[in-house]
Amino acid sequence: MQNKFHRIAVAVLSLAAGVPAMAAPPTPTTAPHVLPQPAGAYSFEVGGTRVIALSDGTAPQDLHKLLRGTMAARTDAMLRSEFVSNPLQTSINVFVIEIGERHVMIDTGVGDLFGPGSGGRLPESMAAAGIRSEQISDILITHVHPDDVGGLVRNGRMMFPNAVVHVGKPDVEFFVDPPKGKAAHADSKTSEELVGMMKPYFDAGKVRAFTGQTDIVPSISATPHAGHTPGSAFYTLSTKSGQIVFVGDIVHAAAVQFPTPSVSIMYDAEPTLAINVRKKAFAEFALNRTLIAAPHLSFPGVGYVRESGKGFQWVPVNYENWSAKQPAPRTGQAN
Template sequence: MRREIPRIDRRTLLSGAAAAAAALAGSGLPLGPARASTLALGDASLQVVSDGNLVLPMGFILPDRSKAEIETLLAPHGLPSDQVEPACNLTLFRTGDRLVLFDAGSGANFQPTAGRLGSSLAAAGVDPSDITDVVFTHAHPDHIWGVLDDFDEPVFSSARHWISQAEWDFWRAEDTLSLMPEERKSFVVGARNRFDAIEAAVSFFKAGDMPVPGVEAVDTTGHTPGHVSFMLHGGPDPVLVTGDAITHPVISFERPDWEIGSDQDRAQGAVTRKALLDRLAEDKAAIVGFHLPYPGIGTVERSGGAYRFLPA
């Protein structure tokens, strides 16, 4: 049986900067070279920094849906039906003497619109050497390739790197490369290359563990076999860093039952997404969505028989 999504307490967002940044979310403005948005979380704080955005054909996201279905869903929101340009929002969590970065972005070798984490960290006054922990939701290129610089040297050389044992084992398995579709074999090669470079600094965890104080791993399997989201504790109310369990501000919420082409296990991805949205809507919990419009901070509410995302 899959682990039940934990209950999340009701929360209050405390952020002046986040409100201003949220006003830009979905505005159609291009992502700048460096952006950062901060909110308080009790004695801790959370800061979202941008790695830019991706550009993906809609067929990659919804390979099983007709153009008419997609247009019917997206046109009322003024969104194109031929491609998506998801933001890449990385979360920094300051708690005690730890500065935790969730995921590491794309680096310079994935898409030209991404790989901006370095400039965003600089704009936020953060040097890579300040990061004490890098915690991965999963090992897709836009989440892990950024651990290496242009010279294939580790960017976060002072940090402990954390990844779920199931995720590590999947990308390392002997048959993963041969079973991966041709267009995604580079994902496997890239993940293994990064694993080799950071292996000496890697520690493993499983769902339910707390790899870093105040950071609880939540099982959100489906997008990849070891995908996890993270509940951040530090004040009276937690915030969930979703990773790619939720990826689109309309599709994921209005049609969570639609299978997503980027999910490794499409059926399980839909089951996980629905369970997660149910819990988030019930508890009116705050989330940070990696691919939601920058800065990805908001809440979930039920809307008819589905859901909608409410930016902070």
């Protein structure tokens, strides 16, 4: 998300210590040329509650410019080990949870803010999943960055006219409140865009700012995890027989930050806090075998974390695709 990386100016603390260079695996001789994709939607159930991952498309990241606490050569070697290279096309994922009559959306993608060819495909994916904008009852913002709130407004109008927007109060104060928002960004255009995305919902009385652990809607709670932004939050869907945690931007470059979670990214507001959040969360998710969903892991961005050496490894959910006209196949139960 090159635009984001060049335009979000946030306070950067001391960098993490450099890590030793690692041997570079050979470059693959054949890399696929990826063609334009149709709209993306992937549905699954957690304890009987339907969750839909929606693709807002992808956008490029120049990890050489963005990552902190590592070196370009090491980054390239770690990317090659996952058969990818820099710059890296990164997913922008949005999630919808169906709870009774409520349709609860986690983040909104980038909308029009990155320009043509970089995200902005949420409306197509919603249509493919049979979800209408007016059905969205609640929007849970993990943090106030352009690729998370950019889809709130399209063509100058509220995209989700019936939705209440839930967001951490520290992010409202840092990014949206005009006096503090202007001071929060060296790039005033980004500040204006963020305010522009949120203002129609404020004007309509549809924003609920929270502090601390909060029950947002039935079965979904928010927990603050300041670091990437002051008001960053996780949202946890808990049912009688299952749980999934929507983690926001604790990881951007899976090939690098899972093995070395001490690597931060330039738009972390407080890198040391962000690193601590990532390390603690990865360890807890691995220990408890927690199902998680993330905005910038390869679509659908749903899976597990496991320990691997001194770091961690991402394990995406097994892809399944079967017709609704046929009986549901038996699926292996994870232990």
